[in-house]
Amino acid sequence: MAQGVLKEGIAAARLAPEELKANFADLHAPLDRHEAQVEADRCYFCYDAPCMNACPTAIDIPMFIRQIATDNPMGAAQTIFEQNILGGMCARVCPTETLCEEACVREEAEGKPVRIGLLQRYATDLAMREERQFFTRAEPTGKTIAVIGAGPAGLACAHRLAVKGHEVVVYDARPKPGGLNEYGIASYKAVDGFAQAEVDYVTAIGGIEIVHGQELGRDITLERLRQTHDAVFLGIGLGGVNALRAEGEDTEGVVDAVDFIATLRQADDLAEIPVGRHVVVIGGGMTAVDAAVQAKLLGAEEVTMVYRRGREAMNASRFEQELAAAKGVTIRHWLAPRRVLTDGGKVAAVELEYMREEDGRLVGTGETTRLACDQVFKAIGQRLNGHGDGLEITGGKIAVDEQGRTSMPMVWAGGDCASGGDDLTVTAVAQGRDAAESIDRFLRGIS
């Protein structure tokens, strides 16, 4: 029996199982063959296509769409995977509205871009369902590379290294591979265990061993890995969560949004996940939206996202903001958390200060307001966990050059932990892939 949205406090099973199932179903239904044909027909096969140039992994989009249109979906999948072995996940989580689809000339022409993400999913899903592999490994090189982190950057790096004939050992701190694909995105974006299926697809090439429960700095060290391997790639992501720096943030009921999202993804039964009746999410990025929307879908009566700056400064894409609004999340701007107010040891409200911009700097106005709530999610960004011993850090991230080389010989880095990225899955894939190329050149003595 569902407890209902009006149940006070933090409660599990607010909604009936069938409601939860419907709420957490695939956000975008996949295209069937007919829909894919109709959509593919819309592509103009542009010269030096803007969509391709907007893709961080530079997938030849017009080519793969033409291959779909000509009834050659396996050719399409190959075109995608050659540039982006995680093309299946990227088709699901990429903010296409600010990447390829924003650049689509049909966006300029008629405000309706070709739905590139869904077409990419169509082709990659088909190839993965049929277990078609498009790569064979080069002659064994005898080299072994340590990849730290089995997230998008690490997997992309490992795959490309395996293609080149190297052996790869991937070390991951968590019990399952996939990184943020497995633990860090809203459940409705990749349903039916897609992240694990994708890891299986990527590693099916062979030569990639994944070792779990190995955290850098705790179980393994960079120094040791450099001795036992021919090269090291760091794709460790951002393991730390920024603090609110607000009074009372240790109160029960104040939760890291990333933990909430991970718990949801790993839950066998969504009815077991407790959520507040009145929820406040602090932050303006994708993680904040993922937490807020899912809190609402779990049956919270009222969910409010609070962001300290204006709408245009939010890291969450326009699409994500609209998704949140459509799901019933209220987004409030120019408010920063100052205090978590408690009642009997539990969260009762957050006190927020109105903010404004002065000469480009964010300043408090001194005026405050309160939002009554029983649960608060912190989603104000993640940071590098302090493992980068001896590595040069810039802007809170591991400094890398255009090839992904760190300041330390034999060590490369990519993905969210490395400088120069934009915290997108697709960028992590591009960096991992390019670092693998650089490592390969290094090991062959080319560069």
Place this chain on the structure above:
Amino acid sequence: MADLRTNFAGIRSPNPFWLASAPPTDKAYNVERAFSAGWGGVVWKTLGEEGPPVVNVNGPRYGAVWGADRRLLGLNNIELITDRDLYQNLREIKQVKMKWPDRAIVVSLMVPCEEESWKAILPLVEETGADGIELNFGCPHGMSERGMGSAVGQVPEYVEMVVRWCKQYSRMPVITKLTPNITDIRKPARAARAGGTDAVSLINTINSITSVDLDLMAPSPTIDGKGTHGGYCGPAVKPIALSMVSEIARDAETYGLPISGIGGITTWRDAAEFMALGCGTVQVCTAAMTYGFKIVEEMITGLSNWMDEKGYASVDDFVGKAVRNVTDWQYLNLDYVTKAHIDQDLCIKCGRCHIACEDTSHQAITRQKDGKRHFEVMDNECVGCNLCVNVCPVDDCITMVPLAAGEVDLRTGRVVTGDYANWTTHPNNPMAAKPAVAEPAE
């Protein structure tokens, strides 16, 4: 409101839109639905001689070619003439004509190339009160193997002979339907005129195989593992039909002969184009078979509105108006110079104009300007070929702009004279006539 009524070789109809002899006109039920929808006339699907009717295949009869979004661009068929009893057809023709006296009913005929066969069937048709007959000398499949259809249409002497019999044994207007499966369409048209035909209609379908089934390794449509060539029609054949119509319209021997235009007519504009090249009526089949009879509403209102806009009170005001502007290549003005121009406000930057020009033509379109994606025509390279206009997905974004007299063609460095000078007088032409020869007078 423009007057769309037509009088075509003595056959009157409220508008020039007829349905061609084909499946849509095989029986009273379809024809009455067509008339209810507003069609001005029909050519009843071809009748054969008395006796057991022909039989059709029981497998697929049609093959197709599609454009984007599976839009039907070309259709081919291997259906034969009517497979219904002759007398049932005749009864229905009579009934429908009595019920719809203002509409044109022309009866398509195909019987063996023998005088007796024609002599026998003509009075039967005449008795129905039909407005005229159309001689099916076009069908390229099936019937042609039996010495009929295009087998007749490809031999001008036979065409003339049969037309002569029809005029001899009938008072009905005779329309001779021509096959495009011939090298020079003027030959059968001249023969038909020599035989006394009142009009010609064209084109019939084109010999075709639309596709090959790569699993069956057989042409489509496939009948138990085999396929055969069929008759091709639909929007894809319109350019071929327009050209053949124009050949007859401007030929000295057939000049003025009424023409009923057929071939891929889908919209009012298609119809107007055929009419501008001399067609008094047009016949439609594929468009109706694709969308149903209702499309005639768009054709009627579209043609009417366009005529109002242009000040044409009746169809006769513009029928044939473009014929005088169809000429031979050698008479085209070589001193007429155009340059492509890209409207930057309309350009969506797909770059197709650039890559088409760069890879396959004259390297006359930029791909960037100041480091930004930008497509612009370089007049010093542009030969004015029009390819960029044709590949651009946006209507009117690229246009061809003629250079005025006195302007310099940056490609050749020559000043545009504004004069008319064609190949017949060009210095590079070894056959050039010494004194300037203008286009011959009509």
